[in-house]
Amino acid sequence: MKRRQFVGLLGASALSLLLPGAALADDERKRRSTSTATSTTGTAPVLADTGATGSVVVVGGGMAGATAAKFLRLWGGSNVKVTLIDQNATYSSNIMSNLVLNGSTTMSQLTYNYNALKTLYGINFVQGSVVGIVPPVGTGMGSVRLANGTTIAANKIILAPGIEFDAVPGLTPALQDGYVTHAWKAGAQTTKLASQIRNMPVGGTFVMTIPASPYRCPPGPYERACIVADWVKKNKGPNARVIVLDANAGIQAEKHSFETAFNVTHAGVIDYRPNQTVASVTANTTGGKHAVTTNTGTVYADVLNVIPSHKAGKIITDNPALANVGGRWAGVDVRSYESSGVPNVYVIGDSAASGQPKAGHIANQEAKLCADAITRALRGDLIPNPAPKTNSACYSPITADTASWLTVVYGYDAVNNKMVAVPGAGPIEAAAASQDNFNDMKKWFATLMADSFA
Amino acid sequence: MYRFLAAASLAALFAYSQTATAAPPHPGRLLASNCFQCHGTDGRKGFEELAGKSSSSIYEEMKEMQAKAADQNIMNAHARGFSDNEIWLIADYFSKVSR
Ligand SMILES: Cc1cc2nc3c(=O)[nH]c(=O)nc-3n(C[C@H](O)[C@H](O)[C@H](O)COP(=O)(O)OP(=O)(O)OC[C@H]3O[C@@H](n4cnc5c(N)ncnc54)[C@H](O)[C@@H]3O)c2cc1C
Numbered sequence: 001m002k003r004r005q006f007v008g009l010l011g012a013s014a015l016s017l018l019l020p021g022a023a024l025a026d027d028e029r030k031r032r033s034t035s036t037a038t039s040t041t042g043t044a045p046v047l048a049d050t051g052a053t054g055s056v057v058v059v060g061g062g063m064a065g066a067t068a069a070k071f072l073r074l075w076g077g078s079n080v081k082v083t084l085i086d087q088n089a090t091y092s093s094n095i096m097s098n099l100v101l102n103g104s105t106t107m108s109q110l111t112y113n114y115n116a117l118k119t120l121y122g123i124n125f126v127q128g129s130v131v132g133i134v135p136p137v138g139t140g141m142g143s144v145r146l147a148n149g150t151t152i153a154a155n156k157i158i159l160a161p162g163i164e165f166d167a168v169p170g171l172t173p174a175l176q177d178g179y180v181t182h183a184w185k186a187g188a189q190t191t192k193l194a195s196q197i198r199n200m201p202v203g204g205t206f207v208m209t210i211p212a213s214p215y216r217c218p219p220g221p222y223e224r225a226c227i228v229a230d231w232v233k234k235n236k237g238p239n240a241r242v243i244v245l246d247a248n249a250g251i252q253a254e255k256h257s258f259e260t261a262f263n264v265t266h267a268g269v270i271d272y273r274p275n276q277t278v279a280s281v282t283a284n285t286t287g288g289k290h291a292v293t294t295n296t297g298t299v300y301a302d303v304l305n306v307i308p309s310h311k312a313g314k315i316i317t318d319n320p321a322l323a324n325v326g327g328r329w330a331g332v333d334v335r336s337y338e339s340s341g342v343p344n345v346y347v348i349g350d351s352a353a354s355g356q357p358k359a360g361h362i363a364n365q366e367a368k369l370c371a372d373a374i375t376r377a378l379r380g381d382l383i384p385n386p387a388p389k390t391n392s393a394c395y396s397p398i399t400a401d402t403a404s405w406l407t408v409v410y411g412y413d414a415v416n417n418k419m420v421a422v423p424g425a426g427p428i429e430a431a432a433a434s435q436d437n438f439n440d441m442k443k444w445f446a447t448l449m450a451d452s453f454a
Numbered sequence: 455m456y457r458f459l460a461a462a463s464l465a466a467l468f469a470y471s472q473t474a475t476a477a478p479p480h481p482g483r484l485l486a487s488n489c490f491q492c493h494g495t496d497g498r499k500g501f502e503e504l505a506g507k508s509s510s511s512i513y514e515e516m517k518e519m520q521a522k523a524a525d526q527n528i529m530n531a532h533a534r535g536f537s538d539n540e541i542w543l544i545a546d547y548f549s550k551v552s553r
Contacts, residue, residue, distance in 0.1 A: 051476030071487075074495075075479065361491055368487045372479075379476070391488045391535060393528060405528050409488075409535020424524075425535035431525040440501075440528070447500035448491045 061086030064349025065160035161313025207301035336373030395441035482543030
């Protein structure tokens with residue numbers, strides 16, 4: 001009833017701008033949903049002319065880039081052309097990948113394709129590695145260059161390459177030869193670490209290192225320690241240990257949940273050591289223990305998992321004007337995610353220094369803000385988003401069937417042009433880990449991935 | 455009472471915007487997109503489906519959750535991040551999305 005009044009007020013054509021798919025007659029909707037059923041099950045939204053015109057290239061088809069591409073089409077409409085580029089044909093989710101380590105899931109179950117973005121949203125997906133950028137000037141065209149020499153032109157360029165690791169002495173060959181893992185870019189690394197844990201001797205020692213903040217997924221390493229501890233105590237005898245060497249002075253997120261997990265739930269199994277900066281790694285290539293040396297000494301491991309410190313993607317750190325936060329991260333205007341150093345180039349997700357956590361749920365929200373801002377710009381709309389809001393939500397498994405959660409809502413601080421936690425709205429963590437939270441986590445993950453990739 | 459005022463001012467905003475060449479999006483769309491990660495794109499699927507729900511029921515649920523213990527339910531915590539006016543914009547957006 002209400003909707004009818006609203007249609008009356010605006011006229012049906014305006015409504016279709018507001019509500020993707022709403023202007024479709026029911027029989028038309030049915031026809032479309034069956035005709036696109038080949039690779040995806042969703043319904044293609046009808047894209048209207050929103051007044052926005054132009055082309056956008058998105059580099060990186062992860063949590064941030066995929067979401068940006070989708071919402072640029074959904075909100076930008078029929079005259080916004082979107083090309084999404086990723087070096088891989090499919091995306092391996094980092095989120096939930098710690099559950100590969102205890103055998104609860106597999107990397108193939110955590111693999112997402114770009115079919116829905118292509119067929120439902122009309123996004124041009126290109127597989128390739130971007131090696132160079134020519135920023136657009138004014139309302140003109142810029143371009144990105146792929147490793148194979150192809151260039152793709154656009155009015156706006158979004159960079160969403162995730163993270164790169166800093167070098168650790170001794171680590172590169174150890175990673176290459178597969179003796180040591182990071183498993184912090186999910187995929188083959190994750191599967192490798194899972195099999196190393198499975199093959200660990202009874203009573204063995206698993207050692208992991210946590211880099212100095214900022215790194216992606218602040219609770220993630222502590223979550224990993226919990227999942228591995230939970231598994232080894234059931235499968236590798238009472239003497240199996242998990243040693244956590246943290247470069248930080250203390251637990252970086254969900255302090256209450258992880259202190260309880262380390263000191264109560266997994267007491268005696270997890271040995272947590274703060275202020276441990278990794279100096280070097282020595283892999284044992286003959287089946288013996290690997291060594292990791294920190295500022296306080298050397299620790300030996302049957303299975304060694306080193307998470308190196310992070311910086312923005314290479315495509316950003318290659319360009320000092322983009323990597324204008326310590327040469328490592330991209331400074332952005334948090335109302336649009338436009339680079340503070342290079343106009344018409346936008347940076348979203350883990351590579352941006354946005355004052356918010358580096359995590360997939362909030363990367364998805366940054367992408368929507370960016371898509372909205374670019375849509376406005378391509379309409380020639382000079383009014384900036386006055387009060388951006390984002391939210392971070394994260395579930396962390398503590399055992400094979402319990403989880404905790406953490407959330408923050410961020411609002412805009414206009415004085416400092418920064419996102420800050422809304423007073424009273426976080427960080428707030430669950431009172432206790434529970435099975436209900438674990439079940440909610442699965443639903444949250446499925447919905448988040450669908451909002452980003454489908 | 456406040457609710458009806460907010461709804462009326464929204465309607466006024468739309469009427470005004472019709473003078474532009476292409477109508478701007480619903481003013482609650484971007485805010486409401488904060489809900490999509492858990493409630494599905496445009497509030498379709500996920501946890502409790504929000505698409506097509508009445509704006510007053512969404513508003514009232516959010517106000518109730520704001521008053522409950524934050525660490526007991528993730529939505530009690532989330533609800534605290536939004537002002538009354540923002541909740542109205544979000545609720546109005548979802549109420550107008552077809553199911
Ligand atoms: C173990 C683990 C658990 C996690 N758990 C959670 C969680 O529970 N909740 C949460 O919110 N977050 C979690 N995260 C963090 C989350 O995965 C990241 O924050 C998120 O993926 C960031 O999104 P992004 O788009 O910036 O980067 P990514 O998702 O990493 O995507 C970057 C993409 O860019 C591509 N790319 C990079 N450079 C180029 C180039 N030059 N050319 C072409 N393509 C390129 C890559 O192939 C990749 O697909 C977790 C991370 C880990 C490691």
